Amino acid sequence: MSDSKEVKKTEMIYGLNDKPAPQQAFLAALQHMLAIFVGIMTPPLIIGGALQLPPEMKAYIISMALFVSGIATFIQVKKFGPIGSGLLSIQGTSFTFLGLSIGIGLSVKAAGGSPEQALGTIFGVALICSPVEMIFSRFIPSLKKVITPLVSGIVVTLIGMSLIRVAITDIGGGQWLLDNKPEFFGSSTNLGLAAVVLITIIILNRSSNKWLRMGSIALGLALGYCIAAVMGLVPFEKMSSLATFAAPIPFNFGFYISWQHVIPMALLYLITTVESIGDLTATSMVSGEPVQGDKYVKRISGGVFGDGVNSAIAAVFNSFPNTTFSQNNGVIQMTGVASRYVGFWISGMLVILGLFPFIGGLFSIIPNAVLGGATIIMFGTVAASGIRIIASSLIDRRGVLIMAISFGMGLGVTFRPEILGIFPGIVKTIFGSAITTGGLTAIALNIFLPQSLHGQPIAGDGDAYIKTKTAEAK
Template sequence: MQDHSGADLIYGLEDRPAPAPAFFAALQHILASFVGVITPPLVIGAVLGLGEHLPYLISMALMVSGVGTFIQARRPFGIGAGMICLQGTSFAFLGAVLSAGLLVKSRGGSPEDILAMIFGVCFLGAFVQIFLSRFIAQLRKVITPLVTGIVITLIGVSLIKVGITDIGGGFKADDFGAPLNLALGGLVLMIIILLNRSRQPWIRLSAIIIGLAVGSLAAFFSGKLAPQPLPDLPLMSIPQPFKYGFAFDWTAFIPVALVYVISTIETVGDLTANSMISRRPIEGPEYVQRLRGGILGDGVACLIASVFNAFPNTTFAQNNGVIQMTGVASRYVGLYIGIILFCLGLFPLLGAVLQQIPKPVLGGATLIMFGSVAAAGIRILAQVKLDRRNMLVIAASFGVGLGINAQPELLHQMPQLVQNLFDSAITCGGITAIVLDLLLPRDDSRDSLPESLGQTHKA
């Protein structure tokens, strides 16, 4: 194990945990992200009437997430960040993907036609992100530490809403806010907090999975968790390239292409937070190389997703929270995550079992992890010179972003394209931060993080 003097890590980035702790850490990442990976296909399937194709789409989402995560950790041919960057189905693309599907549906297209169009425009759109990955040095002039800190904080704050909704029982749940739901979520939350204060590495490493296990047991004995009969699914799901065909339309493509640009900005924020939590530099050549490889990895994962009938992928922010909670930053854990996710997709019944964990139990775990993401953003902002100019950028960006988050119907009288692009806190707040950071005159020639912060990890 490397020397992590001064660093609160059990396993550093290049450490190789034994199989048992590596598997255990990987399982916690999967439990934190599983619902996030399968939820976008569920939402898209429900809105576009793709019910008969949903089991296959969910299996492909899990398999592609596994392949993308493996690539990010293994970093073959410079593709990937070489960190635990769990790839999962991106929520950012929901609006643009649904818009493309509804376009085909309005023309009388079948579910197969809808999927052919979605995967066709997403396939070509992935090249936008691949292209942007080659110009990270130029992008860094636009995506400054100030912008990055704002975007990471907005990502965390936006995700907190998902966690607290799950604690209540889930979106539109009949018993939303029931005392039992709140008690289960609170129980899991407190267990994770208390276990993370332990001096024993194994207890910290196990905090999330113990919290979920105890919460599930409590849910079972309280009647909240009633095991359901497993659905009648095939034993294995076999990947088939472009199973539904390939179609293209500029009207559907342009919003998707723009979301790929926005997704790249989000990924820069997530990779920066990951580097910081993993005690790697967040300035200099190594950092730029990780950004370049990580964004390229995102683009390649999206390319693979479109070929194998899954929706666009992105680097999940919540897994940075898992790294922080467990103290395990080893990229070799990412290889385990990739293999397990692939197997979950290959054998759909395994995924069906995990789906039965009650939402309040998952919410108790995800809430603190999402909060950790927001805290990572605040930590970056704390390293930026907080003069009057930068405080103005932060205030305006949070005001616009969190305002949209609090009142999502604000843009509903705008054209559909505007709604698709700007109906999230991350998009509006991030663009506001970029525009103001570029336009407002600086007191200094450049906002930058102190050199010492970029050298916090010494192998």
């Protein structure tokens, strides 16, 4: 026991309830901002492009995504009664709802609706379905035998593996470059910038100086940003089109319902619940907090409840459903700062960036290769955290079988999405994600596979294992 305590002591600079000095909290919060900023902006950016929204409307929903993420993060971190996890769990716009949101918007426009009605319908459907996640969160305590460390570990590992693809794409120059100018993708310039950032982070992270370790990601990104700017690779001209202030107006685009999309939206909220359980488990793990027991289950329940509440708030303030972000777990592990008080700084920064788009614009023009150099290591640590969660269980033949099938199914649909070609679009949307397919497979197998073979204890049941071995010895 003393060994494990010593590991936590040396690896974690600030634990969950520690209060860093303001300058240290700001530095840690800044690194979280750098990790999530593009992730929060990307869904509204993609949806706005797909729906061909006017530039000012697109800019507004991006600003509201940042504003809502700040409010949602405060609720999640502060914890109000049963709402929130109380962990350093950051909220941001969910990628899970991308396909369905675009589908709803396009169907409204095809029927003659305006861009405002398209957005109002997306937010309306998201709002009336958000209670699904809140209701499901109340049943998590009774499902702790289903959502075991083995299942959670598989989901967290798949989350990390899925994010690695995003990181490596950024290292090459980004998705737009790959789609439109593939001959420039993976150029020596992009690879060089990413390498500078990655090497800088590694060197600083291994430093015994806690300031350098806590600032390793921010300093690595700053160095890459400066080099890219000197090389003329930072598009500062895009800053001129940004508005000075964006006021958060409830139901700014109206409130409409498309009943045919209610059931698909509700299903996606259920899927998001599974992903959030994995994200929150990873956050608890890298923060040195338990991933089993009543305290853990209560935190997960509160976190999922918070996801539902925050998604409702997002719909009211003209943004898309929110969820816990997994990339921040990599930042926690790299910096050694798990203090939830850092979350208050992050929420404040997000609100300010949402209200003043020009400030956020400085972050939005960071070159993809610079971001990729940092996110490749952060996302990799998320996958490593999942492996650590799995390793906390005793894995027998049953556990190995669950892992093998879950990883195979989850990664399989990622490598060959064409396998879902014969299915309707909603099925592709739901099961086209490695996290969704692999996570649901793990849950199903954990329910239906026999709990033991020839009287042997199940995977993860340490007490049963000890009792069995003691009886055998006697």
